[in-house]
Amino acid sequence: MQKYAVIVAGGTGTRMGSAIPKQFLMLHDKPVLYYTIRTFLNAFDDLRIVLVLPEEYIDMGREIIDAYFDDNRVQITAGGETRFHSVQNGLRLVGKDAVVFVHDAVRCLVTIDLIHRCYENALETGSAVPAIRVRDSVRQLNEEENTNEVMDRSRVVLVQTPQTFHSRILLPAFEIDYKERFTDEATVVEAFGLKVSLVPGDETNIKITRPVDLLIAESILKLEMQSQDN
Numbered sequence: 001m002q003k004y005a006v007i008v009a010g011g012t013g014t015r016m017g018s019a020i021p022k023q024f025l026m027l028h029d030k031p032v033l034y035y036t037i038r039t040f041l042n043a044f045d046d047l048r049i050v051l052v053l054p055e056e057y058i059d060m061g062r063e064i065i066d067a068y069f070d071d072n073r074v075q076i077t078a079g080g081e082t083r084f085h086s087v088q089n090g091l092r093l094v095g096k097d098a099v100v101f102v103h104d105a106v107r108c109l110v111t112i113d114l115i116h117r118c119y120e121n122a123l124e125t126g127s128a129v130p131a132i133r134v135r136d137s138v139r140q141l142n143e144e145e146n147t148n149e150v151m152d153r154s155r156v157v158l159v160q161t162p163q164t165f166h167s168r169i170l171l172p173a174f175e176i177d178y179k180e181r182f183t184d185e186a187t188v189v190e191a192f193g194l195k196v197s198l199v200p201g202d203e204t205n206i207k208i209t210r211p212v213d214l215l216i217a218e219s220i221l222k223l224e225m226q227s228q229d230n
């Protein structure tokens with residue numbers, strides 16, 4: 001089975017507030033993007049990457065690929081106005097009979113185990129959406145009455161990437177017109193009329209969104225590097 005990872009790095013990182021988009025910030029001694037690409041390439045020898053970048057950062061992205069990776073395995077394309085549009089652009093380079101991982105470039109601590117778990121589940125059921133349980137109590141805001149009420153947290157999960165699908169599901173699903181609720185692939189596939197299957201995500205598979213996330217990622221990476229040394 002062909003395997004593609006569409007790695008979306010087309011955002012500008014407004015919540016991070018850095019001079020360059022967060023996917024290019026340094027984590028330890030390499031750009032955030034480097035770790036994401038490395039893990040996917042190491043997960044399967046025959047996996048190809050479609051890297052989606054902001055138009056104005058394509059040269060910077062290409063420099064990272066040239067410096068660290070086999071550029072025969074990585075294709076670059078330009079992103080769009082929202083994450084949905086960036087995924088749509090990336091999917092144009094994906095083959096028809098394949099398993100497709102769609103992954104946030106800024107979830108750079110993704111593990112090979114999680115990628116394999118998603119692959120196996122997508123082969124079996126057509127989809128795999130990683131998710132973790134919530135640790136905090138959860139409340140719902142009722143805007144109309146300006147009130148709030150507790151929710152049953154055992155019925156709530158936090159959704160991660162790589163969201164993984166057979167291309168025969170994902171490609172037609174992404175022909176749909178954009179809606180604001182399409183914050184991930186699962187919402188698009190559901191709008192296409194299919195259910196998605198959840199798999200256990202990883203606590204450490206965080207999305208670097210705000211400056212504090214970069215500090216957390218740095219600490220997790222340090223721990224991982226220490227455990228590899230021992």
Ligand SMILES: Nc1ccn([C@@H]2O[C@H](COP(=O)(O)OP(=O)(O)OP(=O)(O)O)[C@@H](O)[C@H]2O)c(=O)n1
Pocket residue numbers: 008009010011012013014015016021023052079080081082083084086087104105106107207208209
């Ligand atoms: N038009 C966009 C917007 C986002 N992304 C990517 O989608 C992932 C998750 O998005 P998010 O964390 O929201 O990144 P940004 O949009 O860059 O951040 P912000 O919302 O703070 O501006 C990131 O890897 C980001 O680069 C993308 O490819 N194209």
Ligand SMILES: C[C@](O)(CO)[C@H](O)COP(=O)(O)O
Pocket residue numbers: 083104158159160161183184185207
């Ligand atoms: C795809 C995602 O990472 C799943 O949790 C998330 O929906 C991306 O959201 P963002 O607002 O674009 O960061």
